[in-house]
Amino acid sequence: MTHNAVLSDDVAQALAEGRAVVALESTIFSNLGLPAPANAEALELCKQAVLDxxxxxxxxxxxxxxxxxxLTPDEEKRVLQGTRKVAERDLxxxxxxGWDVGVTTVSATVSLAHAAGISVFATGxxxxxxxxxxxxxDISADLDAIANHPVITVCAGAKAFLDLPxxxxxxxxxxxxxxxxxxxxxxxxxxxxSGLPVPHRVDDERVVCDVLRFRARPDTGVLLTVPIPVEHEIPESRINAVLTAALDSTSRAGITGPAVTPYVLGRIERETDGxxxxxxxxLARNNATIAARVAVALTSTAA
Known part of the structure; x- marks a missing residue:
């Protein structure tokens, strides 16, 4: 499998030397993910967490x-202004x-990570x-991509406005x-x-690595869910009320498919006073931190 991807110098060198690499999607860092300047702050926080x-x-x-x-710093600036999503099907x-700028979703990033030889990916x-x-x-392509690429996806679960069961x-x-x-x-x-038990609890990054190694199907990935830090959690009662109103609004406005997520997230931002x-x-920084720990453990056990 190949996407003819361009690897940055630091990523190419790290992969050649067998060092840990963590893939990061760009949608979260674009105007479709977080409003400026929070999107730029998220990018720097996640990159620094991985490096640290x-x-x-x-x-x-x-x-x-x-x-x-x-990406180079100049390329990152282009991504911050991105307004066109790329899922795996769009690659x-x-x-x-010849799209000018396309910001990658979870499905596209998992696919590109696999093609590049990267086994750990962090997202929101x-x-x-x-x-x-x-x-x-309406089922997100994220799920199919996770099921068909041997990559560990580190996330804070799924968006709360989805059908989680x-x-x-x-x-x-x-x-x-x-x-x-x-x-x-x-x-x-x-x-x-969410009130739903997770199928399997893990307390050590090496166990996560072993779950990927011992997978029953050669192309299946692993989903590692990391709860948002306690001090930043938004009370369930508050977020549920906002979600209900936002989803009712999308239904009345006929908003469907990929447009739902940015619309609902925008409503949440406004109605939780930021x-x-x-x-x-x-949560993005926390996920990047855990992903880096898992990636380092994966390379150290493979050595």
Whole structure:
């Protein structure tokens, strides 16, 4: 499998030397993820967290029709202004049509990471099965990508406005091990627990590495869920009220598919008086930290 990706010098060197690398999606760092200047702050926090824990960050994106794994500072500036999402299904189209800037989602980043030989990826929260999917069929491509690429995806669970029970059922059907990092409950992004038990708790990064190594299917990935730090959690009662209103609004406005996530996140930001932004920054940085620890453990045990 190849996407003819351009590797940055530091990422190429780290991979050649067998050192730890953590892939990072670019959607979260674009205008589609967080408003400026929070998106730039998130980028620096995540990169520094990875570096501080002994790994090399590799932000993915489409630039001038070429997939990139690892970006220069000038390329990062272009990504911060990005407004066009690239999912895994869009990678070939973006290359064929020579897209100027395409910011990668979870599915595209998992695919690019696998192609580049990177086994650990950090994001905020994954997509999943949408509420009402029994009528709309709306299921995020993130789940299929995680199920079909041997990459450890580190996240704060799935977006809280999704159908979380069905998301977990989908992952079970697809054969994806779902792990809870030092936690017994599946997190729901802004809240530490969705009320759903995580299938398997892990307390050590080496165990996470072994789960990937001993996978039953050669192409299946692993989902490592990390709850948001306690001090940044938004109370469930507050976030649920906002989510209900936002989802009702999307239904009335006919907003569907990829447009749902940025719309709902924007509503959450406004109706929590901006509390969601520091929460986003905290969970993204925390996930990058855990991902770097796992990546370092993976390379050290492989040596």
């Amino acid at each position: 824990h002994g790994a090399t960050p590799a932000v993915t994106a489409i630039l001038d029709g070429r997939p990139h794994v690892g 070939s189209v973006a290359q064929a049509q 929260g994954i997509g999943g099965v949408h509420r009402g999917s029994e009528l709309t069929g 069905r998301t977990l059922e989908y992952l079970e059907t697809a054969g994806v091990p779902v792990l809870g990092w030092q936690h017994d409950w599946f997190p729901a992004f802004y809240t530490r627990s 509390q969601s932004i520091p929460a986003n920054l905290a």
